[in-house]
Every structure is written in C-alpha cells, then in structure tokens.
Amino acid sequence: MKKEKKLGSITFPQMGDYAIPANFLLSHILHNKIIVPKKITSRTIELGTKYSPEFVCTPFKYTLGTLLEGLENGANILIQAGGGCRYGYYAELQEQILKDLGYDFKFYNLVVAGHTDVKRIYHMMKEIDPKFHVLKGIYYLLITKQMIKYMDDIDHYIRGNIGFEVEKGSFLKLKEEMLKNFSKVNNPLKLHYLYRKYKKKFKEIKINKPNDVLKIGIIGELYTVMEPYSNYELEKELASMHIEVKRFTNVYYLLFEKHKKIKQYLKNTKKYITYQMGADAADNIGRAKELCLDRYDGIIHIKSSFCTPEISAMPIISKVCNDYHVPVIFFSFDSNTSEVGIKTRLEAFYDMLLMRRKL
Amino acid sequence: MDKVTIGIPRALHYYYYGTLWTSFLEELGFRVLVSPKTTKDILTSGCNLSNDEMCLSLKIYFGHVYTLESKCDYILVPRIDNYGVTEQTCTNFLGLFDMVQNFITTPLLTYNIDEAHQKHEMNEFIKLGLSLGKGKEQSKLAYIHSFKKWLKENKIRKKEESKKLNSQKIKILLVSHPYNIEDPYIGSEILKLLKNMNVEVIMAEAFISREGNKKALELSPNLYWKYNKELIGTIPLLQKQIDGILYVSSFPCALDSLVNELMLRKIKMPHLNLIVDEESGSAGMETRLESFIDILYEKREKAR
Known part of the structure; x- marks a missing residue:
C-alpha cells in the first residue's frame, strides 16, 4: 500500500502588506497549511537580533525573527527569497542558525545569486506538494501579479493624500476592507472590478488638501x-x-x-x-x-x-x-x-x- | 617630454592585481606611481572623505586615492563587478569608480569587468590601452605578458607558503582578504604579534585553486562571492595540516559578516574571529590571540 506523506506547513518572512498576496498565491496553488506571519513586534526583533551575527544588516534580523516565530507556531517549511546584494545569501546562513537552534524543517530559497530558474522552482513546488499543478500555478501567479499592481497603485494614492483626511483613519479603514476582499477573489475579472470599485471609494473620501x-x-x-x-x-x-x-x-x-x-x-x-x-x-x-x-x-x-x-x-x-x-x-x-x-x-x-x- | 604618470592606490584590488597593473602599464611605456604604505594620516584623510558606516578597507582606499591627487596624470580605479553569475564581488567594488569620481578632480582610468554581461578581462584591458592612445595589438601583448608574470608570481607565492606546512610549530590558517591582512594598518599588527608568539602563520590567500572552489561549494552551495569562495575553499584543503583557524575581517565587512559566521558554525575546529576597526588597539588583540594560542598548545599536548 502506498503511504501518503503528510504535507508540511509553510511560513515565509513578513514584509508590509505583502503577506496577503503571498498567502493568496500559496494557499491557492498548494494544499499545505500556511502559517501567515504575524505583524512584526518588538519580540520578533529581539529574537532575530539574539541569534544574528553582530554587524549583519537589519533585514536579516527581522526576517530571522519572523521565521523563528513561524517555527514556534508549528511551521516546518520555510520559504525565503533572495536579491542582488547580501540578501541573496541570507537563506543559507539563516538555515544554519535555525538548525543549530534545534528546529526540524526544510528551507527553500527562491532566488539564488540574484537569478531565478523556473525549472528549479517547479521542482521545488513539486517537492513541497506532489499534487502541485503548473497551469493552476501560472493562473494564480498572474492574478497575484495583478493584485500586487493594484495594491501598489492604491497605496500610491493613499500616500499622497492620507495627511489631509478630514475624518481620521478613514483611509486605513477602507484599505483594510479592500485587502480583505482582495484575498477572497478567484478570478481576474472580479479583482479588476474590486479595484475599480475601491479606487472610486478612495477618491470619494473627503480630504482637505x-x-x-x-x-x-x-x-x-x-x-x-x-x-x-x-x-x-x-x-x-x-x-x-x-x-x-x-x-x-x-x-x-x-x-x-x-x-x-x-x-x-x-x-x-x-x-x-x-x-x-x-x-x-x-x-x-x-x-x-x-x-x-x-x-x-x-x-x-x-x-x-x-x-x-x-x-x-x-x-x-x-x-x-x-x-x-x-x-x-x-x-x-x-x-x-x-x-x-x-x-x-x-x-x-x-x-x-x-x-x-x-x- | 615627461612620461605620463599613472597612480595606483595601494589598497583593495592592488593586493590582488598589483603586478598585473604595474607591468601592463610599464610595458606600454607609462610611469607608475603606487601610493605609499598606509599610515595614520592616510587613514584620517580617508575617514574624512567617507561615510562613517563604510568599511575600514574602503576608508583606507579613499585615503590612498587622496594622497595621489595632483601627483599624477591619471589614477587607476577599476570597477570589478563579477567574473560570471556565481562569481560576484562586494558591492563596494561595484560602486568604487563612481564613489571616487565624486570627490576627486584628477581624471580616472578605469576598466569594467562584468562577465555576466560579456565584459571580459582581456577586452577591457585592450580598451584601457586604447583609451591611453596605444595600439590594439600592443595592448593585447602587454596584457598577455603581464598576465603570465602575474600567474608566475602567484605560483612562487604558493610554493613558499607550502613550505611552511611542514613546520613543527603550531600552525594557524589565516583566513582574510589580502587587502586586509597585507595592509600595514590592519594586518601587520596581527602578524607581528603572531610572530612574537612563535607560531607558523599560513596565509589562505596563497592557496587559491580550482579544487578549493569546488570544496567551498560543498560547504556552502549558494555562495556567489568570488573572493570569499576562494578563501573558504582553502579550509577543507588544508584542514588536516593545521591546528587552528584565524579569521580577520575589517569592520563592518558585509560579506565576511555572513560567510565567516557560517564557517564558524560549520567547521568544527578551534577558531578565532578578529574584527579590526580604526579604533582597535593592539592590547586587546594581544590578549585574545594569546589565549587562542594557549588553547592550541593545550590541544596538541593532549593529543600526544
């Protein structure tokens, strides 16, 4: 009899509001449980700083802290991205630090040396979830791309006007509502409709500029x-x-x-x-x-x-x-x-x- | 008419490519002026020119560039980005040319190595020769000659360092960028202290080899920094012949902070991680080195 392997739970580092689209993408294309990173608190930073090398740049400490909190909440698959500078090397050292602390997990690094390999990511996804389907992955990836674009677009408008709102907190309240609705969509048309609707709503907020x-x-x-x-x-x-x-x-x-x-x-x-x-x-x-x-x-x-x-x-x-x-x-x-x-x-x-x- | 003088700062890349540069430029018929060894004054002028968060090695570089100003017609400041996608260098090396250009009035000479975008060393040296008004063939020949000379020098260096491995004294592998350990301000203090303690110091930089690079990837598969890869590759090569490892880095070196930390965790061997900044005195360093060497002696006694 074939033994079914239990799927692990995934976590990733926290950055701004982008946990929402990341969660959206992962939860649709993978069957694993996803542990959404919590908002960063002073405890996160304390944890991160404690186990980091002395003069590493600060994002290392922050991301290490969020990953640690994710592990505490029961995650056993960690996903880290990489970038052009030192950021690309974070994953390897963080993996070693967390292993030295005695956690049992698998670490996946999306970008190596500033370059992404589609084939490698495909194999990675297959390893995380054997039922992963490519077409579904691409479909939701495109929706996520669009979602990020809309989010950033709205953020741009908010940044220019939030200082002049008549009723305090109206922008942030609406934004929260928007993000909640964004995470529920499952087709691009709905997303576009929501974006248009909320853009109008944002423009209607009274400002005194x-x-x-x-x-x-x-x-x-x-x-x-x-x-x-x-x-x-x-x-x-x-x-x-x-x-x-x-x-x-x-x-x-x-x-x-x-x-x-x-x-x-x-x-x-x-x-x-x-x-x-x-x-x-x-x-x-x-x-x-x-x-x-x-x-x-x-x-x-x-x-x-x-x-x-x-x-x-x-x-x-x-x-x-x-x-x-x-x-x-x-x-x-x-x-x-x-x-x-x-x-x-x-x-x-x-x-x-x-x-x-x-x- | 006087010969055109080209200044070379005695810092950073000079310790890798010094011979290559001087023999290339001399063969083309220029006078080469290498800045004097680092002194307190050079460091101070470097500190004044730089941002306080820049690394010590870069501050020293700025100081050297400053001493060359108005003493020569050109200053050679290369930009070395990468030798391929997985052979990148520190971000300070990428921005070096632009940073220097913004505070100096002497015209700069440069070449740009970016093999990920098809900018190879030989072509760039030929371009450098052309920009100085020399012929293509002449520059190419000069490059090939000086490259051979450079390789030969490295070989001799390796041979000399290998002799030390047979010594009966306590042997320490010194893992540090050459521009740190060979700089009189950063490294020579440490070397002097170690010499007084009667131990054999083996420089990791002399043992750079292709075999070592492969071993480095076994230790750290994603490592994409050329110079760090070369350095840590020497550790598994020599591990059986040495007693301890000494890491020396300048404060706050971006790459060493990550790579050395990983090595401290991965390689189970007596080690000491020394970080040098412009204020560190020799007294504190001496105590730490002494106790490190005592540990090595004790370990050897026990093994007997």
Whole structure:
C-alpha cells in the first residue's frame, strides 16, 4: 500500500502588506497549511537580533525573527527569497542558525545569486506538494501579479493624500476592507472590478488638501522602505505632519519594472554615475535627481544600518541634492535605534522645510 | 617630454592585481606611481572623505586615492563587478569608480569587468590601452605578458607558503582578504604579534585553486562571492595540516559578516574571529590571540 506523506506547513518572512498576496498565491496553488506571519513586534526583533551575527544588516534580523516565530507556531517549511546584494545569501546562513537552534524543517530559497530558474522552482513546488499543478500555478501567479499592481497603485494614492483626511483613519479603514476582499477573489475579472470599485471609494473620501502642501520623497533600501515597523512608521509620522509623500520602491517595481527603469535612471544621472552600484543604489540616485527636478521640498533617505549599496550611494545622493539645492536627510535604522531620536530629527527637518518655504 | 604618470592606490584590488597593473602599464611605456604604505594620516584623510558606516578597507582606499591627487596624470580605479553569475564581488567594488569620481578632480582610468554581461578581462584591458592612445595589438601583448608574470608570481607565492606546512610549530590558517591582512594598518599588527608568539602563520590567500572552489561549494552551495569562495575553499584543503583557524575581517565587512559566521558554525575546529576597526588597539588583540594560542598548545599536548 502506498503511504501518503503528510504535507508540511509553510511560513515565509513578513514584509508590509505583502503577506496577503503571498498567502493568496500559496494557499491557492498548494494544499499545505500556511502559517501567515504575524505583524512584526518588538519580540520578533529581539529574537532575530539574539541569534544574528553582530554587524549583519537589519533585514536579516527581522526576517530571522519572523521565521523563528513561524517555527514556534508549528511551521516546518520555510520559504525565503533572495536579491542582488547580501540578501541573496541570507537563506543559507539563516538555515544554519535555525538548525543549530534545534528546529526540524526544510528551507527553500527562491532566488539564488540574484537569478531565478523556473525549472528549479517547479521542482521545488513539486517537492513541497506532489499534487502541485503548473497551469493552476501560472493562473494564480498572474492574478497575484495583478493584485500586487493594484495594491501598489492604491497605496500610491493613499500616500499622497492620507495627511489631509478630514475624518481620521478613514483611509486605513477602507484599505483594510479592500485587502480583505482582495484575498477572497478567484478570478481576474472580479479583482479588476474590486479595484475599480475601491479606487472610486478612495477618491470619494473627503480630504482637505491645500494647493501649496509640503512634498517629500522617500527613497532608500527596499526592506526598510517597505516594512513600516522597521522604519518606525515613518510614513504615518509624516502624514500626521500633513505632508504629501511620494515613494518609489514597491514589490511591483522590483519585480517587473526595475530592469527597464534602471537604464533610464543611469542615462539621466550620467553626470554622477556610470555604472550600477548593486541593489537599488543607482535607482535611488536617479530618483533623487527626479525628485529635485520635480521641485519636491525635501528628500528622506532611509536604510538599515550596514546596507553597503546604499552607503556607497549616500555621498552621491547628497552631491545631487547639493547641486539642486534640495534638503536631504539620512536615517539609518537598526534594531536598537531610539525612536525618539528619529522623531526629533524628523521634526527639525520639518521645521527647516517650513522655514525655507517662508523665505 | 615627461612620461605620463599613472597612480595606483595601494589598497583593495592592488593586493590582488598589483603586478598585473604595474607591468601592463610599464610595458606600454607609462610611469607608475603606487601610493605609499598606509599610515595614520592616510587613514584620517580617508575617514574624512567617507561615510562613517563604510568599511575600514574602503576608508583606507579613499585615503590612498587622496594622497595621489595632483601627483599624477591619471589614477587607476577599476570597477570589478563579477567574473560570471556565481562569481560576484562586494558591492563596494561595484560602486568604487563612481564613489571616487565624486570627490576627486584628477581624471580616472578605469576598466569594467562584468562577465555576466560579456565584459571580459582581456577586452577591457585592450580598451584601457586604447583609451591611453596605444595600439590594439600592443595592448593585447602587454596584457598577455603581464598576465603570465602575474600567474608566475602567484605560483612562487604558493610554493613558499607550502613550505611552511611542514613546520613543527603550531600552525594557524589565516583566513582574510589580502587587502586586509597585507595592509600595514590592519594586518601587520596581527602578524607581528603572531610572530612574537612563535607560531607558523599560513596565509589562505596563497592557496587559491580550482579544487578549493569546488570544496567551498560543498560547504556552502549558494555562495556567489568570488573572493570569499576562494578563501573558504582553502579550509577543507588544508584542514588536516593545521591546528587552528584565524579569521580577520575589517569592520563592518558585509560579506565576511555572513560567510565567516557560517564557517564558524560549520567547521568544527578551534577558531578565532578578529574584527579590526580604526579604533582597535593592539592590547586587546594581544590578549585574545594569546589565549587562542594557549588553547592550541593545550590541544596538541593532549593529543600526544
């Protein structure tokens, strides 16, 4: 008699709201139980920091913390992605650290050395769930892609207007409702319909936006930009100061737009850089120039501490901003950065921007 | 007319490709000026030019570039991205040219190695020669000659280091990037201390080989950094002939922080992980090295 193997339960690292589309995709294409990572708390960071090497960049600590919490909740299959810089090597060390702690699990790394192999991922999925079907996988992958695009699109609108809402919390409430409904769809038409419906609803929310608002662009390292807990909810803070915020990095950009845009950025910033500098460094220099030309009032550059590509981009970004006379502030976030310190610096920056306006 | 002078900073890649560069440029008829050995002043000027989170090796590089300014016609700052998809280098090496260009006024010479995008070393050297106004054939020949010279030098180095393996003293494998351990500011202090303690230090960098790279992939299948792969590949090759491993990295080296941590966990052998920054004094280092060597001695006594 053939013995049926028990399927494991899956978990993955937490980043912003993207756990929802990730959960959507995995739960539709695999029959495994999925343990959705919880929102990051101070305990997550404490756990992650405790078992990480000393001067590794902060996203390592955050993702290790979420994976540990997932293991505690009974997961035994971990999925980690990889990227262009140090991020691509996270998986291997994290696997070793967790094994040394005595957990029993299987670790799957989607991207190796910055490159994805479709065949490898297919075999990986087959290994996780022998009943995995390719066509179903592709179908839901396309829906997920569209969902991420819609989410990022709506987020873009929210970021520009949340600082001016008349009734407090109306944007976030609607967004939560939207995400809940998004996760229930199962065909692209329904998704598109929902997107149109909620876009209209968002536009109907009452805002009190004067014509001469302060505009700030956020650039920086991708994880810190996208995970609100890791930047101490900087965007929320800016919203409470009634500032219009523009942010470039989102998952849709990283996965589908980056390879096209990067050439344009390099062309635009010929005066400052000639080559790509790893991860998002060259992108951020291009964005800084774009923001300067669009007459933004200020630029905030955020990164996790020890993020090498961003560190090499920083002197060039400050040179660009110097040439165009646009103020820029750099924040570096670590697991033990003091929140008060960040707040004070942000307030001072805000006051300075206001004063510049009055001159 | 005076010869055109080309400056080479004595930091980072110099310790890998120094011979290659100097003999290539000299064969083409240029005068080569290598910056002096790292001193406190060089470090200070490097620190002033750099961001405080940059790694110590990079700060030293900036200092060297700064000393060369206005002393030569060109400064050679290469950009070495990768030698293939799975042979990448540190992100600091990718941005090096652009970072330097933004604070220096002397014109820079560069070549760009990016084999994932068909930018190979020989073609890039020929381009470098062309940009200096030399012929294609001449540059190609100069590259081939200097490449052979470089290989020969590495071979001699390996032979010399291999002799040390027969020594009866306590043997330590020193795993560190050459630009760290050979730099007078970072490494020479450690080497001097070890010499006083009467142990044989074997440099991992001299034993780089294809066989080692394969072994490195057994230890860490996804490792895609060329220089780290070469270094850790030497550990399984020499493991049986040594008593302990000493890892030396500069603060905060991005790649070493991950790879060395993995090695500390995977290789069961006495080891010490030393991290050097611009403030670390020799007293603290001496105590740690002493106790490490005491452990090695004790272990050897027990084995007898």
